[in-house]
Amino acid sequence: MSNRPLTPSMEDYLEAILVLEKKNRVARVKDIAAMLDVQMPSVTGALKNLRDRNLIDYEKNSFINLTDMGLEKAKKIKKKHGILLSFMEIVLNESGEEAEKEACSWEHHLSTNVANKIQRVVDYIEEGFETGRITPDEWNRLIEG
Amino acid sequence: MSNRPLTPSMEDYLEAILVLEKKNRVARVKDIAAMLDVQMPSVTGALKNLRDRNLIDYEKNSFINLTDMGLEKAKKIKKKHGILLSFMEIVLNESGEEAEKEACSWEHHLSTNVANKIQRVVDYIEEGFETGRITPDEWNRLIEG
DNA sequence: TTCCCTTGTTATGATTGCCTAATTATTTGA
DNA sequence: TCAAATAATTAGGCAATCATAACAAGGGAA
Numbered sequence: 083m084s085n086r087p088l089t090p091s092m093e094d095y096l097e098a099i100l101v102l103e104k105k106n107r108v109a110r111v112k113d114i115a116a117m118l119d120v121q122m123p124s125v126t127g128a129l130k131n132l133r134d135r136n137l138i139d140y141e142k143n144s145f146i147n148l149t150d151m152g153l154e155k156a157k158k159i160k161k162k163h164g165i166l167l168s169f170m171e172i173v174l175n176e177s178g179e180e181a182e183k184e185a186c187s188w189e190h191h192l193s194t195n196v197a198n199k200i201q202r203v204v205d206y207i208e209e210g211f212e213t214g215r216i217t218p219d220e221w222n223r224l225i226e227g
Numbered sequence: 228m229s230n231r232p233l234t235p236s237m238e239d240y241l242e243a244i245l246v247l248e249k250k251n252r253v254a255r256v257k258d259i260a261a262m263l264d265v266q267m268p269s270v271t272g273a274l275k276n277l278r279d280r281n282l283i284d285y286e287k288n289s290f291i292n293l294t295d296m297g298l299e300k301a302k303k304i305k306k307k308h309g310i311l312l313s314f315m316e317i318v319l320n321e322s323g324e325e326a327e328k329e330a331c332s333w334e335h336h337l338s339t340n341v342a343n344k345i346q347r348v349v350d351y352i353e354e355g356f357e358t359g360r361i362t363p364d365e366w367n368r369l370i371e372g
Numbered sequence: 373t374t375c376c377c378t379t380g381t382t383a384t385g386a387t388t389g390c391c392t393a394a395t396t397a398t399t400t401g402a
Numbered sequence: 403t404c405a406a407a408t409a410a411t412t413a414g415g416c417a418a419t420c421a422t423a424a425c426a427a428g429g430g431a432a
Contacts, residue, residue, distance in 0.1 A: 191333055268412080269389070287397090
């Protein structure tokens with residue numbers, strides 16, 4: 083039972099499990115590996131690590147289930163991911179694979195506090211679009227330099 | 228001569244060398260260790276790594292000198308660091324040790340393109356303060372939620 | 373049922389980056 | 403000058419994360 087803080091890598095696995103559960107009902111080793119671009123043995127190792135941390139229930143060759151604690155943590159990470167993605171897309175006019183990749187790296191180094199503030203920046207820009215304070219076109223010209 | 232992409236850790240060392248050179252004329256192992264909060268043997272190891280990458284000239288027990296390539300890379304990282312810090316301070320109203328730490332982690336996962344766009348967000352907010360479009364107080368209330 | 377294909381696991385090894393302890397080199401000051 | 407203090411290096415080890423190769427388990431089809 084490891085009590086050390088979650089590493090970025092383990093956060094990635096946890097998030098992948100949550101995303102795959104939503105998408106496919108169950109998260110399979112093969113799909114986690116594909117999503118994170120690692121080989122299957124790396125996933126097996128990670129699952130043991132997450133089990134030691136009581137974040138998943140898992141027996142070999144069987145289904146993976148997030149524990150309450152695991153689900154909670156996975157949701158937090160996923161939320162940060164979403165905030166960063168919307169910041170990238172709406173505020174920075176960046177989308178696609180590159181933006182996705184950068185958001186993925188950032189999210190592990192982002193405090194909840196800062197994440198919330200970034201969300202409010204996104205809200206402010208979106209509201210500006212809605213009220214006509216600034217048009218998306220104007221904003222994008224501004225942001226593209 | 229390693230040609231792999233610079234790791235976050237090696238970027239930290241490179242940046243620390245540049246900062247210490249500016250501050251003290253020369254970067255010493257002891258000071259790099261203190262700045263990055265690692266032990267001196269870790270620095271020695273990192274210096275060999277950076278030398279293998281042709282980013283510093285370095286012989287043991289002697290001065291450390293950034294090569295042209297090393298200087299260039301160090302400056303880029305330092306610039307990203309500065310951009311993130313100003314984003315934290317001006318846009319997110321976050322300063323102090325915590326903000327510094329988060330900027331330090333981010334900067335290694337930040338493309339030049341996204342960094343430049345973030346800079347323009349900072350400029351936009353600052354300009355808003357100058358023109359009175361929005362006051363710092365209003366902005367901070369907004370961002371603090 | 374039995375063979376085959378897919379999926380998952382184990383065993384093992386490489387890399388990175390950090391540490392402590394011990395040694396060597398350099399600097400300082402009496 | 404030379405002994406003590408400081409600085410830096412080497413040696414050896416540990417933890418995390420990934421990989422490849424080989425083996426085991428499970429499911430479908432003849």
